[in-house]
Amino acid sequence: MRHIVAFVIMLSAFSASAAQAEGGRVEIHGGYDRLDYDSFFSPSDSTFKPTEGAVLGASLSYDIPISGPLFAGIEANADFATGSRCQVNPLVLAPGIFESCLSLKRDLGANARIGVNLANDRTRLYALAGYSNLLLETSFQINRQPPTSLRSETRDGLRLGVGIEHDFGKRFYGKIEYRYTDYGSGIARSQGLVGAGLRF
Secondary structure (H helix, E strand, O other): OHHHHHHHHHHHHHHHHHHHHEHHHHHHEEEEEEEEOOOOOOOOOOOOOOEEEEEEEEEEEEEEEEEOEEEEEEEEEEEEEEEEEEEEEEOOOOOOOOOEEEEEEEEEEEEEEEEEEOOOOEEEEEEEEEEEEEEEEEEEEOOOOOOOEEEEEEEEEEEEEEEEEEEOOOOEEEEEEEEEEEEOOOOOEEEEEEEEEEHH
């Protein structure tokens, strides 16, 4: 009899965990953003450095229970970055200082995620995989005059990430997340995010 009671209690806990994971979410997030590249500026330049800055965004998501404490979900997000860098191009001969400039713009993404509810029913661990479309702006400057040859381009990338969420009450939650995106051609992005959201 005690084994049956223990099994019922365990099953109830798993069911509660799964129910906790079901429903829609809306959130805002922000944090550190770093873009590494070797195709915009010459790798032979000793001043070659990554582009760093902040990122701020929002996402809309929906989660469903799978089995026991496991859950899965989909999410769409839109982010905006502040990262930009200009550096001297040593390979170009020009009557002045010739700089190549790169600025990060908007980033649209769609992810699928899978995770597990922990025993306290308020904390979840998850992993994600998805798609990112990043808008970049490149330009050239001579003697720090207004940019010339302004050009915008988009890059498609594969995104992977891991995170942890914790509920503060029935609807409000916070999260910490790490995302890595590979855009190919030697371009990769790392982000460390904190976020807050509401369940509905």
